[in-house]
Amino acid sequence: MQFTFHNPTQIQFGRGQIASVARLIPRDAKVLVLYGGGSIKANGVYDQVAEALKAHQWAEFAGIEPNPTVETLDKAVARVKDEGFDFLLAVGGGSVVDGTKYVAAAACYEGYGWDILSGKHKVRQALPLGAILTLPATGSESNAAAVISRTATAEKRSFLAPAVFPVFAVLDPDTMSSLPDRQLANGLVDAFVHICEQYLTVPTGAMVQDGFAEALLRNLVVLAGQFDQRRTLEWRENLMWTANQALNGLIGVGVPHDWATHAIGHEFTALYGLDHAQTLALVHPALLRVCLAQKEAKLTQMGRNVFGLEGDGIANRTIDIIENLFRSVGVGTRLGDYQLDKNDVLLQVLTALEGHGMTRLGHQRDVDLHTVDAIIRKAE
Amino acid sequence: MQFTFHNPTQIQFGRGQIASVARLIPRDAKVLVLYGGGSIKANGVYDQVAEALKAHQWAEFAGIEPNPTVETLDKAVARVKDEGFDFLLAVGGGSVVDGTKYVAAAACYEGYGWDILSGKHKVRQALPLGAILTLPATGSESNAAAVISRTATAEKRSFLAPAVFPVFAVLDPDTMSSLPDRQLANGLVDAFVHICEQYLTVPTGAMVQDGFAEALLRNLVVLAGQFDQRRTLEWRENLMWTANQALNGLIGVGVPHDWATHAIGHEFTALYGLDHAQTLALVHPALLRVCLAQKEAKLTQMGRNVFGLEGDGIANRTIDIIENLFRSVGVGTRLGDYQLDKNDVLLQVLTALEGHGMTRLGHQRDVDLHTVDAIIRKAE
Numbered sequence: 001m002q003f004t005f006h007n008p009t010q011i012q013f014g015r016g017q018i019a020s021v022a023r024l025i026p027r028d029a030k031v032l033v034l035y036g037g038g039s040i041k042a043n044g045v046y047d048q049v050a051e052a053l054k055a056h057q058w059a060e061f062a063g064i065e066p067n068p069t070v071e072t073l074d075k076a077v078a079r080v081k082d083e084g085f086d087f088l089l090a091v092g093g094g095s096v097v098d099g100t101k102y103v104a105a106a107a108c109y110e111g112y113g114w115d116i117l118s119g120k121h122k123v124r125q126a127l128p129l130g131a132i133l134t135l136p137a138t139g140s141e142s143n144a145a146a147v148i149s150r151t152a153t154a155e156k157r158s159f160l161a162p163a164v165f166p167v168f169a170v171l172d173p174d175t176m177s178s179l180p181d182r183q184l185a186n187g188l189v190d191a192f193v194h195i196c197e198q199y200l201t202v203p204t205g206a207m208v209q210d211g212f213a214e215a216l217l218r219n220l221v222v223l224a225g226q227f228d229q230r231r232t233l234e235w236r237e238n239l240m241w242t243a244n245q246a247l248n249g250l251i252g253v254g255v256p257h258d259w260a261t262h263a264i265g266h267e268f269t270a271l272y273g274l275d276h277a278q279t280l281a282l283v284h285p286a287l288l289r290v291c292l293a294q295k296e297a298k299l300t301q302m303g304r305n306v307f308g309l310e311g312d313g314i315a316n317r318t319i320d321i322i323e324n325l326f327r328s329v330g331v332g333t334r335l336g337d338y339q340l341d342k343n344d345v346l347l348q349v350l351t352a353l354e355g356h357g358m359t360r361l362g363h364q365r366d367v368d369l370h371t372v373d374a375i376i377r378k379a380e
Numbered sequence: 381m382q383f384t385f386h387n388p389t390q391i392q393f394g395r396g397q398i399a400s401v402a403r404l405i406p407r408d409a410k411v412l413v414l415y416g417g418g419s420i421k422a423n424g425v426y427d428q429v430a431e432a433l434k435a436h437q438w439a440e441f442a443g444i445e446p447n448p449t450v451e452t453l454d455k456a457v458a459r460v461k462d463e464g465f466d467f468l469l470a471v472g473g474g475s476v477v478d479g480t481k482y483v484a485a486a487a488c489y490e491g492y493g494w495d496i497l498s499g500k501h502k503v504r505q506a507l508p509l510g511a512i513l514t515l516p517a518t519g520s521e522s523n524a525a526a527v528i529s530r531t532a533t534a535e536k537r538s539f540l541a542p543a544v545f546p547v548f549a550v551l552d553p554d555t556m557s558s559l560p561d562r563q564l565a566n567g568l569v570d571a572f573v574h575i576c577e578q579y580l581t582v583p584t585g586a587m588v589q590d591g592f593a594e595a596l597l598r599n600l601v602v603l604a605g606q607f608d609q610r611r612t613l614e615w616r617e618n619l620m621w622t623a624n625q626a627l628n629g630l631i632g633v634g635v636p637h638d639w640a641t642h643a644i645g646h647e648f649t650a651l652y653g654l655d656h657a658q659t660l661a662l663v664h665p666a667l668l669r670v671c672l673a674q675k676e677a678k679l680t681q682m683g684r685n686v687f688g689l690e691g692d693g694i695a696n697r698t699i700d701i702i703e704n705l706f707r708s709v710g711v712g713t714r715l716g717d718y719q720l721d722k723n724d725v726l727l728q729v730l731t732a733l734e735g736h737g738m739t740r741l742g743h744q745r746d747v748d749l750h751t752v753d754a755i756i757r758k759a760e
Contacts, residue, residue: 008386
């Protein structure tokens with residue numbers, strides 16, 4: 001086992017922590033605050049940010065959409081370059097944070113921004129950024145990854161660069177108070193599948209990584225079972241911290257990763273506009289069923305250690321429980337739940353994956369188009 | 381729940397990682413390598429460090445003892461000041477890393493070094509340091525704490541300062557190859573009690589912290605049961621990463637801490653020269669028995685989730701299992717195991733604690749000298 005782990009983001013967790021950005025952003029910085037729709041104006045978060053920044057010079061860029069697009073973000077990049085902002089503050093969920101990471105990197109690059117996603121430009125420099133998280137799900141607030149879409153070509157791609165680790169992340173569970181149930185459920189499913197992508201591969205004997213992953217999965221199982229308590233502070237705190245730890249790099253050090261579910265799911269978002277978590281709930285159980293042979297040992301371990309299963313056929317029963325968990329919080333797991341036609345999906349998704357060169361997915365690079373075909377049929 | 385978590389240390393984990401210090405230490409730095417006795421010369425670690433630093437200007441300071449003393453360390457401080465070293469590299473276990481943290485802080489302070497331990501000087505500045513860990517136990521390689529002794533007054537005190545977070549920590553399990561069994565067992569016990577100090581208080585509903593703590597405790601239970609496999613790479617990797625996570629700050633965020641066992645144990649080391657882990661094994665089970673009422677809920681949770689206990693009297697049975705675990709790897713848990721006389725201990729330890737103002741210990745500040753008296757009698 002060999003790895004490097006370095007997560008320099010300072011976490012400010014708990015009620016009232018938005019005020020701490022006043023001292024976490026250098027006083028002489030020229031700050032651009034980036035956010036999405038108007039929800040932060042309705043729930044009081046915007047006012048708290050304005051109060052915290054009252055001694056700073058700042059402006060704002062609104063309108064970063066879910067699955068943020070390079071078309072929108074490049075407008076922010078132009079403003080940053082034109083007006084000389086030198087600190088970016090993301091206020092929102094994973095989409096806003098991801099989008100801000102792109103802006104931070106593109107602002108330090110003279111070429112075409114999409115080069116960052118296509119891999120043509122390797123990001124080594126970015127403006128410093130901070131994050132105020134309002135939707136726990138992606139872990140983006142303290143990792144070095146971002147997923148960006150391009151409307152023009154219906155693409156959704158990711159990049160990874162230590163330069164875009166947020167300097168700080170504020171996790172105040174009160175910011176979740178106005179979230180609709182759909183987004184809370186999405187966050188829970190998103191975090192769950194993030195863990196599975198780093199855990200459901202093959203046994204390696206990495207006890208800390210497995211133990212931590214199983215602890216986080218158990219938390220999400222409990223929180224799903226307590227979904228009727230989702231308006232309590234304790235429920236929110238636990239979802240927020242669990243989702244953060246699910247994808248801050250820690251549970252994935254030194255072990256194989258998969259991410260085939262994500263790669264396939266991205267195409268569903270790009271083609272059909274499904275929420276990210278919806279695509280994961282749709283693809284993941286089907287993928288596990290199709291790839292059972294490769295993942296059986298780890299599924300069995302998960303069944304025992306997360307769900308307390310005993311006896312025979314644990315791997316298959318574990319997949320059923322996972323699918324039921326997603327459905328229990330209202331996230332559909334079948335094509336029909338999203339009014340998708342199997343034949344159309346087979347045509348479109350397979351074509352898109354082939355076009356994007358995504359033909360050898362998964363931890364063993366054996367999820368080819370033939371396998372994806374079977375996964376889509378299994379999700380019917 | 382409210383907390384700040386920031387751990388900036390870069391972890392380089394795995395075989396062969398010592399070579400990475402060549403690029404992790406600035407090429408123009410003047411490096412002082414600090415270590416303990418000669419073991420790193422016998423086991424090849426010294427040669428690997430010398431090879432990695434061949435393009436750097438460096439010198440060495442040997443002789444940092446277990447429970448490092450300010451008397452020894454101040455000689456290193458004088459050399460750093462006189463010769464202008466600007467990067468410190470600790471090569472050893474927790475004592476060498478702790479000692480190097482003191483040197484890094486004292487080198488930036490013009491007053492008397494012990495002021496750092498007495499609390500008279502608050503550390504805000506320190507030389508940058510890195511750590512090459514050779515004995516997994518204390519977690520010092522990636523935290524901001526250090527424990528330092530003063531021979532002249534038989535004191536053992538700690539300080540905490542973000543300025544002494546190591547810039548990097550190399551965790552190469554092969555460096556453990558020459559460790560005697562006693563030190564491996566000590567490391568396991570040390571890590572176990574570090575977790576208990578942050579976990580065995582009162583229930584707070586912090587699911588991530590509890591889940592991670594329980595995962596690490598289960599790891600140590602498994603590793604203790606596999607003590608005959610302690611020469612395998614996998615065993616060493618798992619102990620090294622578990623001990624690191626046990627005290628890098630993560631499992632303790634936003635929850636009550638105790639540390640009474642440590643405070644009492646430090647006096648045993650200062651007075652009788654016991655190994656740090658030996659003092660923990662001696663004090664902790666006795667303290668748990670005396671403080672059962674305050675800790676019963678968490679002991680019961682631990683019994684269920686770590687040891688799989690069911691039925692009645694789980695808290696008491698959990699304490700018995702903990703004590704047996706320590707004994708199973710050869711670390712004594714009773715005064716007689718260390719040829720200590722109860723009456724002498726009562727006199728000396730209580731006097732020392734009173735002299736050091738350590739009369740209100742524990743997570744509820746209710747472990748007074750009367751309680752310590754009972755703990756010592758319980759350890760007979």
